[in-house]
């Protein structure tokens with residue numbers, strides 16, 4: 855299984871010291887099933903940290 859070793863989304867509940875602690879992530883295109891560019895990809899496993 856591949857592992858996310860660097861993620862800058864520090865307000866995600868799974869992020870610890872810029873490393874993803876989730877067992878796996880799901881990534882989807884922003885609009886359709888073909889992203890076409892990096893900017894159009896989104897992590898669907900993101901969860902905001904509790905304040």
Ligand code: SF4
Pocket residue numbers: 858861862863866867868869870873874875876879897898899900901
């Ligand atoms: S779940 Fe997604 S946004 Fe959250 S730390 Fe992992 S890769 Fe980053």
